[in-house]
Amino acid sequence: MNKDLDTQIKEALKAYLASGVEEQVDYHKFYLYSIVTNSTAIEGSAVTEVENQLLFDEGITAKGRSLTEQMMNVDLKDAYLYAFKIATENPTYTPQLLQQLSALVMRRTWSEYSTIAGHFDSSKGEFRLYNVSAGIGGRIYLAYSKVPHAVDNFCEWINEEIAKIDKSDIAACYRLSFEAHFRLVTIHPWVDGNGRTTRLVMNMIQRQLGLVPSIVRKEDKGEYIQSLVDSRENDDSTIAQDMMLRHHISNLKRRVLQYQEGYGLMNDNVNSVGVKLTNTQRTIYKLIQANQSIIHSEMAKALSVTSKTAERATKALRDFGLLGREGSDKTGRWIILK
Incomplete structure (x- = not known):
């Protein structure tokens, strides 16, 4: 664990909040659009932030973009609006809540599956009923029969951690959200949408703890995925935590600089x-x-x-x-x- 990053995130967040950047008209809306655009881009969407703004605000579809990738962005935006709303209510995390969030993420791009173990529907957020791996020759994720129990354990753990965490410890709060993302994506509860849904849960926890949500930028996709792989292979989740923290610090600083330069401040x-x-x-x-x-x-x-x-x-x-x-x-x- 890089302790220097813990100090840097406190300083970066303090400067960000003091800069006035969030006081711009519709800033929070456009920040959300940035989260959505980058999260779907990691999963293969080519829709840009400007195209999403037109799609979300004006209903104008982007030329040259498939209907599926545009609906992927609409679904994720709606899922975030719901998640951020209930984040203010200090929710209790349950398997049912996680399934509800996954169902919102997959609302328009769902699929149904029939396996030896039974039938399941991704539009309902139902957990997978067959085994999956991370690509050809990739890591085999948890056996599907163990997913429900693993999710139960995850929910019990995150609820306990949120209840006892010191919300004034900014670095600890961010690390908890990153740890939650890592644990849930490692369980891989769903057949599709795991990345989007687990990043959504991460951001929801951040909002619940009073933090500025972090963005995994599409430009950092390779390093992001590699940090998750390295954390699993080395049984050390702080590798992913440090990567996420480092990039969030850079993003906060970048946004302050852009704001100050744009307004001559x-x-x-x-x-x-x-x-x-x-x-x-x-x-x-x-x-x-x-x-x-x-x-x-x-x-x-x-x-x-x-x-x-x-x-x-x-x-x-x-x-x-x-x-x-x-x-x-x-x-x-x-x-x-x-």
């Missing part, structure tokens, strides 16, 4: 030294001001650029006399030169 020390910077250089300078231990790969992810681009930007900032460096590339830190 940057308290920009760069201008005071008379240097004209590119947008990339300027944003990376702000990232370093916020976290002087940040490394190039983290800058690259925050800006959706390559590590080489981030390296060129920090070199330029050092050449301009704005930055210094002490220690190695991996364990050192940046020095802000006034």
Whole structure:
């Protein structure tokens, strides 16, 4: 477990809430649309956030997108609206509630299955009645006969943990939500929609605990999936927790920077030294001001650029006399030169 991340999430969330970013008109609605778009994108949807906004708000379908992937987004949006509503009521997690959430996720893209063990319907959130694996040659998930008992145990565990957690411990609350996601997706209760439903449950727990919901961005799909695999193979869920926490910190910082730059609210020390910077250089300078231990790969992810681009930007900032460096590339830190 990376304890530095626990400190960073507290600082990032504090800065996010203090920035005023959430005070924008319809911000929470568009944040929800971003959660939905990225979650379905991880499952193969190509619908963009702009296309989803038109679909959700205006009923305008996107050209070149299949009906199935558009309905997948509509279903998930409706499931989130319901989940976030009941999250404010401090719900008790039961197998029936989880099935209800899964049924909402699969409402328009459901399938029925007939197996030796019986018939089940994904539109009703019914648990799978056959065994599944993670792709060809992939890990075999829990035997279907053990799923009901495993879900019962999961619900008992999460209810107990939520009841006793200190809600002022931001890092512990986020880690609990990430742990819940990992445990439930590892059980793999349904034949389809496991990723969307378990991320939904994760975000619902976060809302229940008073947190800003985290987004697993489509750009981070590979690292996200690998962190789940590594956690299972090493029997260490903190691998996935750290990955999720690290990316949530970056997302919060990214949104604050975008808001400040868009509304001209940057308290920009760069201008005071008379240097004209590119947008990339300027944003990376702000990232370093916020976290002087940040490394190039983290800058690259925050800006959706390559590590080489981030390296060129920090070199330029050092050449301009704005930055210094002490220690190695991996364990050192940046020095802000006034």
